[in-house]
Amino acid sequence: QVQLVESGGGVVQPGRSLRLSCAASGFTFSSYAFHWVRQAPGKGLEWVAVIWYDGSEKYYADSVKGRFTISRDNSKKSLYLQMNSLRAEDTAVYYCARDVRGTEDYWGQGILVTVSS
């Protein structure tokens, strides 16, 4: 069955960096685009970034553009989110999600990132 498992979260100081990973299984990873979506505590969903199936195109939310980088390694069936210059407002649960028909059909359980001194 389709599984997406995020890792790499934790507590980090403002201005520092963190890299999230998302390990995929149960389907042909290289055939799909992927998204990162986040949710601040008690708040709504915020779309973060998308990467095409072959990595050829990437798009970002304005709030993270220039600080976050989405990438993938199809040989490892893994998706990544490199987060630099972290701010308190980046504190959230981060979800990776598979793209089908232009929308997110399968989601991971999410990983918490806390930016605090």
Next chain:
Amino acid sequence: DIVMTQSPDSLAVSLGERVTINCKSSQRVLHSSTNKNYLAWFQQKPGQPPRLLMYWASYRESGVPDRFSGSGSGTDFTLTISSLQAEDVAVYYCQQSHSPPYTFGQGTKLEIK
């Protein structure tokens, strides 16, 4: 960027009653190449990731009960639950994937009256 606005922010409905949630986009989300509206609906229960309910505005995802339906085109969309069940208590979000950034609505919290 396309702004998505949902209404209402919250609502309380009796079991068995009809539920309507609205979503308005600031620009059309119809893709001319596919003639599909790139509008999705998600359900999120506490402590869980979102679950895809509807895609292309009116196509029900596999496994979603048929009491859920979606409609609309252009800039105005609706999610309808024909007969509210207790397990439908959740927050519902619309999202456009017509053009990045793929923005979500602010969410609508659905409770039982």
